[in-house]
Amino acid sequence: MRFHQVRELVRWAADYHGRLDEAYAGWAAQEGVGERRRMALDYLAEHERRMQRELEAFFAGGSEHRRVLDAWFDDPEEFPHAPVLERLPEGDDGEGVETVLSTALTMHRTLQDLYRHRVERAGSDPEREFFEALVQAEDAEVRRLVRDIQRLEAY
Structure with a gap:
């Protein structure tokens, strides 16, 4: 489908x-996952x-983003699938948490790329600003993930 509302994309991202x-919770619950890896996956x-929850808050009544969420856009590209979910390794391969961090970063790059694509194709300034804010939030989350997972690895 070519035509979407911004709210559909935000809903897709929240579901993602x-x-x-x-x-991550399923991976952490598997037998044979080391303690550090389990802690990283729980985190x-x-x-x-x-x-x-933060993305779903945009749908709350009285959200200041309602006009942007209701905006339509024409894009022949479909929302990306989440093929990397199947990349989650089984068990503990003894490599610490590097694989966990690498997988998490790949997942976030999917969203970063999607939001950047919408910034480039935004039909209005409010829509562009909305997606720029989402790009900045994703960038901040990636930095936080790297910092926190590296701290876990150091212990």
């Missing part, structure tokens, strides 16, 4: 975070729940 939460699952 929800799928990541479930995937990532909580992080994804928070990101999902």
Whole structure:
């Protein structure tokens, strides 16, 4: 489908975070996952729940973003799939948390690229500003993830 409302894209992104939460929690619950990796996965699952809640807050009554959310856009590109969810390794390969961090960064790049694409194709200044804010928020989240996971690895 070529025509979408901004709200559909934001809903997709919130659901994406929800799928990541479930995937990280499932990975952490597997037998054979080391303690550090489990802690990193638990942290990532909580992080994804928070990101999902933040995006869902845009849909709350009286949101200042209602006009942007209701805006339509024409884009022949479909929202990206989440193919990297299947990349989550099974068990603990003894590599610490590097694989966890690499996977998390790949997941966030998907959203960063999607938001940047919408900035470039925005039909109005408010829409452009909305997606620029989402790009900046994703950039900040990536920095936070790297910092926090590296701290976990140092312990």
